[in-house]
Amino acid sequence: MNNELQEHELLVLRSLHARGFAICVFTPSEMGGATQENVDDAMTEAGWRQINFHAGEWTEIDVDGLGEQA
Numbered sequence: 001m002n003n004e005l006q007e008h009e010l011l012v013l014r015s016l017h018a019r020g021f022a023i024c025v026f027t028p029s030e031m032g033g034a035t036q037e038n039v040d041d042a043m044t045e046a047g048w049r050q051i052n053f054h055a056g057e058w059t060e061i062d063v064d065g066l067g068e069q070a
Helices: 007-018 036-055
Strands: none
Touching: none
């Protein structure tokens, strides 16, 4: 399995970023021993904390939609 991003994938990411989407991608080798799920969860939690900070909201968030507070 090739873990390098293909040109068409890079174009999609660049297009989304140019339209204002927050984009972050880690390769499997960059994640080392961390699982994809744990990295996804950590990025989501950190992203919502940043969004809430700028919105002036200091409430805890339900990271995965399961009712558990971060």
